[in-house]
Amino acid sequence: MYSIKSAALESIIIASKNIYPQEFFSMLGGKNRTIEELVIVPAIFGDDFASYMPHLVPIDREIIGTVHSHPSKYNHPSDADLESFRKSGEVHLIISHPYDFNTIRAFDNKGRSIRLRVVD
Numbered sequence: 268m269y270s271i272k273s274a275a276l277e278s279i280i281i282a283s284k285n286i287y288p289q290e291f292f293s294m295l296g297g298k299n300r301t302i303e304e305l306v307i308v309p310a311i312f313g314d315d316f317a318s319y320m321p322h323l324v325p326i327d328r329e330i331i332g333t334v335h336s337h338p339s340k341y342n343h344p345s346d347a348d349l350e351s352f353r354k355s356g357e358v359h360l361i362i363s364h365p366y367d368f369n370t371i372r373a374f375d376n377k378g379r380s381i382r383l384r385v386v387d
């Protein structure tokens with residue numbers, strides 16, 4: 268089980284809606300299995316993918332995972348998602364359209380679903 272601060276969740280929802288129908292992507296900062304903030308990195312957005320440049324990630328934050336949006340109603344990881352989950356971080360969020368708490372899911376770095384709860 269992971270926790271996410273409500274402010275971070277709000278940011279994910281707002282950013283995903285703003286960038287729709289493209290994919291939103293961000294790194295997640297936090298510690299002790301709690302996602303505290305988004306760490307936005309320079310990214311290349313595409314219609315069905317989002318990639319980033321790991322060497323540009325600020326090193327003064329503790330990065331524990333990633334989040335990205337799916338413009339469809341499906342919030343299952345794609346093969347490309349599973350590949351990138353494996354490479355970076357311990358918790359990965361996917362939020363699908365129409366982007367609210369009911370459409371966000373958390374996965375570990377092997378793509379297994381894990382529980383996520385919201386904290387203040």
Ligand SMILES: [Zn+2]
Nearest residue numbers: 337344345348
């Ligand atoms: Zn995806």
